[in-house]
Amino acid sequence: MEGLFWALLTIAPLFILGFYLGRSAPKLLLLGGVGWTLALILRIIPLNLFQLLVGDILVVIIYSAVLAGLFEECMRFWLVKRTKTSDFRAGLTFGLGWGIAEALVIFFPSVLLSPTALTISFLDLLPGVFERYVAVLAHVALTFIIMKSILYREYLILAIVAHAVLDLIAGLTYYVMRLSVWQVEGLVAAYTLLLAIYAGYVLKKVY
Numbered sequence: 740m741e742g743l744f745w746a747l748l749t750i751a752p753l754f755i756l757g758f759y760l761g762r763s764a765p766k767l768l769l770l771g772g773v774g775w776t777l778a779l780i781l782r783i784i785p786l787n788l789f790q791l792l793v794g795d796i797l798v799v800i801i802y803s804a805v806l807a808g809l810f811e812e813c814m815r816f817w818l819v820k821r822t823k824t825s826d827f828r829a830g831l832t833f834g835l836g837w838g839i840a841e842a843l844v845i846f847f848p849s850v851l852l853s854p855t856a857l858t859i860s861f862l863d864l865l866p867g868v869f870e871r872y873v874a875v876l877a878h879v880a881l882t883f884i885i886m887k888s889i890l891y892r893e894y895l896i897l898a899i900v901a902h903a904v905l906d907l908i909a910g911l912t913y914y915v916m917r918l919s920v921w922q923v924e925g926l927v928a929a930y931t932l933l934l935a936i937y938a939g940y941v942l943k944k945v946y
Contacts, residue, residue: 749868750842753875757839760832767829770818771836775878776844778814782806800910808903815885816895824886827942834882838875846871866920873924877905877931880938887941894941901934 761768789802815837818824824833846867881898888894909927912918918926 749864750846750871753835753839753842753871757832757835760828760835764829764832767822767824767832768836768839770822771833771838771878771882772840772843774814774818775811775837775840778807778811779844781814782810796914797911800914801907804903804906804910807906808899808901812881812885812895812898812902815882815898816888819882819885820889824882825889830882830886830942831879834879835875837878837882838871841874841878842871866924869924870927873928873931876935877902880931880935883938883942905930905934 757768786803786806790799793799793802819830819833822829822833824830849867881902884894884898884901888898905927908930909923912923912926913920
């Protein structure tokens, strides 16, 4: 399948980097993936129930964003604290595992289940691929912030809010403002870049 080939090719660098980092810390890479999966499973029921009860798309987007920030960052905090993840390489490995799991569960099924899966081209996949790389950067940045929250609990709140804002930007600009895919991705990428710069500053200041 051409679509699957391009998807594997374009996401391959993430798996290569994951393999490289995972050689020294395979548990962190795996736990990152498990953490994202568990956070997803735990919020599926409250999210689906809310969607059944509330028909307002704006309210659903806000609720979904808050839920994602709350469940993912609390799960990330628990795992980072449990594994004593406290340095740059460890945080990078953990965040990468988190992002790779998201790509495996969200990106690849969307390609395989697409009606045009047999003929989808590289250019067709480009927005989704770009989104995955931005998402991985966001997960690494949020992991660094959570690492600081082990010492200062207020950074857990910051991570939850930052994550929720990221999802809000994506949801509101695409579903409410009806911006083009590349406009949405551009805004999300800009926010993620600022988040990554801040996370790097936080990590450097503490460690």
